[in-house]
């Protein structure tokens with residue numbers, strides 16, 4: 001039998017227990033599993049060799065980028081097969097700007113893609129607080145959202161092409177970045193948001209944008225999410241970000257006093273056209289802006305410190321946001337923050353009410369995952385959300401591409417129906 005170390009080189013197969021543990025638990029600490037080794041291929045050919053080895057030797061493979069996903073997608077799920085974690089962090093080439101696109105290895109961090117774009121006077125349209133750990137491959141695999149969706153759209157809208165290795169070791173590559181390409185099934189689109197269940201993304205091509213207009217950051221207390229939305233929409237096309245945090249979580253982060261208002265609203269808007277109420281606290285300079293953003297961006301850590309038990313990311317129709325948050329606050333001890341203009345809310349639960357919250361989301365006509373994906377956390381809830389026929393269609397694709405269920409078993413789908 002060929003050893004894994006013969007496939008990628010012994011120094012890239014990590015079997016030491018102490019080292020493995022660093023990869024076996026996710027960022028939240030909620031999802032944990034065991035693997036026999038962490039393998040770190042440095043090229044698409046090595047990824048293909050690892051996947052072929054796994055199929056031949058009856059192993060499951062869990063793909064891991066920065067391990068910042070919050071739904072357990074990047075760590076081993078319970079199962080009866082030995083697992084290897086395939087870390088993408090050595091897939092760091094290419095790393096270049098071609099025209100108005102960044103062409104980068106899947107293991108490059110989101111922050112490095114942003115900095116690369118800036119070096120060329122451009123911006124990448126995806127941003128989130130885990131930017132310096134999350135990989136570009138992970139953000140494409142999860143179709144990440146974040147704080148700039150209201151301006152640029154989800155990650156899916158930035159992806160111009162990608163390269164991926166399928167479970168049988170074959171390579172799909174569509175990296176030419178053509179604006180028009182009607183040549184059959186959209187495999188790039190299918191792999192985007194597939195959460196590592198169909199293959200390993202090894203490189204991506206993403207669109208870059210002209211820098212946004214100079215902006216102002218403003219914070220104010222609001223009485224409802226409807227009011228927050230109204231203020232966000234008043235910014236018109238100048239809106240760059242619209243974030244809300246409930247008053248308890250805002251206070252825990254040390255945010256400025258909100259008076260009697262139950263929500264803090266943070267707006268970022270083009271300086272020339274911003275429409276801000278007089279009472280808004282406004283920042284235009286770097287450190288002041290960063291300070292205001294910190295109260296919002298530290299919310300995941302704040303919730304950890306407050307003893308969050310379950311983190312639930314959901315989307316709710318905009319016109320029902322207040323009704324939904326009222327229902328959730330009444331039923332569960334929690335804090336809520338999120339990207340209000342997208343109807344995207346993070347419910348940080350201090351009980352184990354996730355299933356109930358997700359059922360409420362389905363009742364409200366929302367989505368049980370807005371931006372983090374399904375992972376291990378929502379494999380049951382996603383059936384209620386999408387319905388059995390859609391899940392059957394997804395499973396058929398999974399079976400066709402991954403007949404041995406090698407890739408991320410237990411993620412997106414339950415292992416056994």
Ligand SMILES: Cc1cc2nc3c(=O)[nH]c(=O)nc-3n(C[C@H](O)[C@H](O)[C@H](O)COP(=O)(O)OP(=O)(O)OC[C@H]3O[C@@H](n4cnc5c(N)ncnc54)[C@H](O)[C@@H]3O)c2cc1C
Pocket residue numbers: 027062063064065066067068069070072073074088106127128129130133134135136137138139140141142143144145146147195196197199200201202300301371372375408411
């Ligand atoms: C503080 C904090 C703030 C966050 N804020 C946001 C936010 O605003 N918006 C948002 O959308 N998310 C947010 N996240 C979640 C997380 O950062 C994103 O889901 C991110 O896209 C995960 O990237 P990663 O490289 O860490 O992926 P991982 O966590 O390693 O993996 C996530 C999933 O993608 C798969 N995967 C990873 N790399 C590949 C690859 N190359 N090929 C195939 N599959 C792959 C994994 O198997 C897993 O299923 C936040 C997380 C933290 C900790």
